[in-house]
Amino acid sequence: MPKQYEHQEGSSLRLEKFHGIIPAFYACYDDQGNISEPRTKALCDYLLEKKVQGVYVGGSSGECIYQNLDERKAILGYVAEHLKGKMTLIAHVGAPSTRDSVELAKHAASLGYDALSAIPPIYFKLPDSAVYKYWSEIIDATPLDFIIYNIPQTTGYTLTTSLFAKLLANPKVIGVKNSSMPTMDIERFKKVGGDNVIVFNGPDEQFVAGRIMGADAGIGGTYGAMPELFLQANQFIQQGKFEEAKLIQSEINDIIIALVSLDGSMYAVIKEVLNRRGVNIGSVRGPLEGISNEDAGRIDKIIHMIDKSIARFCE
Numbered sequence: 001m002p003k004q005y006e007h008q009e010g011s012s013l014r015l016e017k018f019h020g021i022i023p024a025f026y027a028c029y030d031d032q033g034n035i036s037e038p039r040t041k042a043l044c045d046y047l048l049e050k051k052v053q054g055v056y057v058g059g060s061s062g063e064c065i066y067q068n069l070d071e072r073k074a075i076l077g078y079v080a081e082h083l084k085g086k087m088t089l090i091a092h093v094g095a096p097s098t099r100d101s102v103e104l105a106k107h108a109a110s111l112g113y114d115a116l117s118a119i120p121p122i123y124f125k126l127p128d129s130a131v132y133k134y135w136s137e138i139i140d141a142t143p144l145d146f147i148i149y150n151i152p153q154t155t156g157y158t159l160t161t162s163l164f165a166k167l168l169a170n171p172k173v174i175g176v177k178n179s180s181m182p183t184m185d186i187e188r189f190k191k192v193g194g195d196n197v198i199v200f201n202g203p204d205e206q207f208v209a210g211r212i213m214g215a216d217a218g219i220g221g222t223y224g225a226m227p228e229l230f231l232q233a234n235q236f237i238q239q240g241k242f243e244e245a246k247l248i249q250s251e252i253n254d255i256i257i258a259l260v261s262l263d264g265s266m267y268a269v270i271k272e273v274l275n276r277r278g279v280n281i282g283s284v285r286g287p288l289e290g291i292s293n294e295d296a297g298r299i300d301k302i303i304h305m306i307d308k309s310i311a312r313f314c315e
C-alpha cells in the first residue's frame with residue numbers, strides 16, 4: 001500500500017457498507033413536475049424490496065442540476081426519512097457554487113447520511129487548485145466521509161491521479177465514483193488508493209470490466225431499471241464466474257442501448273419502465289425530453305428484454 005495512506009489502515013471495515021450495487025436515485029415528480037414526497041417514497045420502497053446495498057441520492061440521475069436548493073434538500077430528507085438505517089445512503093451535494101454545496105452537505109449530515117459526494121465545479125474551467133479547494137471546503141464542512149465524483153463527459157473536468165492522491169491525504173476522503181469510460185482509470189485510482197480506498201464503477205455498460213479492473217462496487221443510473229441483473233452480475237464476479245458475468249453484461253448492454261435509443265431521454269424511458277412495473281415517479285424535467293407516442297410500444301419491448309434476462313440469469 002502506498003506509504004501516504006497508511007493512516008487509513010483498518011478502514012476497510014468502515015468501507016464494507018459501500019460494497020455492492022448502489023442505484024443512482026431518480027428524481028421523483030408529480031404530474032405537474034414538482035418534487036413528489038409519496039413518489040420518492042415509492043421509489044425507496046421499490047429499491048428496498050430489490051435488496052440493493054444503498055442509494056446515491058441527488059446525482060446525475062437525480063437530475064440535480066435542474067433543481068433548486070430547497071428541492072434538493074427536500075429529496076434528501078424524504079429518502080433519509082424512509083431509508084435511514086435500512087441501507088447505505090450517499091448524498092450527492094455538488095452544486096454550481098461552493099456555498100450551495102456546503103449548505104447541502106451540512107443538510108445531508110444533519111439527516112444522518114453515511115457519506116457525501118460531489119462532482120467538480122461546472123461551467124467555468126477552473127484549475128486544479130480551485131477544484132481542490134472546492135472539494136476540500138465541502139469535506140471540511142461536516143464529519144462525513146467523502147466520495148469524489150469523476151465524470152469528465154458531463155463536467156469537462158478530468159480527475160488526475162495526482163489530485164486524487166492529494167485529496168486522499170484527508171482521511172475523510174474514502175474513494176472515488178469513477179464514471180469516465182476507460183476502465184484503466186479505475187485501475188489507476190485503485191492503484192493509488194490501495195485496499196483502504198473504495199472505487200465505484202460508474203459506466204454501467206462496463207460494470208463487469210470495471211469490477212475486474214479493481215472497482216469494489218458500482219453506482220449506476222440504469223441499475224434502477226434492472227436491479228436484479230446488476231445484483232446478479234456482481235454476484236457472478238464475487239463467485240469468480242467470469243463467463244457468466246460477461247454474458248449478463250452483454251445482455252445489460254443490449255438493454256442500455258435500447259434505453260438510450262428512443263425519442264425520450266434515457267431517464268424518461270427508465271421512468272416509464274418503472275411506471276409499467278407499478279412505480280410511478282413521473283417524468284423528467286426539461287430540457288430533458290419526455291417519451292414520445294412512438295416510444296410507448298418500444299418500451300414494451302425493452303421490458304420484455306429485461307424480463308427475459310432476469311428469467312435467464314436470476315431465476
Ligand SMILES: CC(=O)N[C@@H]([C@@H](O)[C@H](O)[C@H](O)CO)[C@@H](O)CC(=O)C(=O)O
Pocket residue numbers: 024025056059060061062151153154178179202203204205219220221222256
Ligand atoms: C454519464 C452518466 O450519466 N453516467 C451514469 C451511468 O450510470 C450511465 O447512466 C449508464 O452507464 C448508461 O450510459 C452514472 O455514472 C451517473 C450516476 O451514477 C449518477 O450520478 O446518477
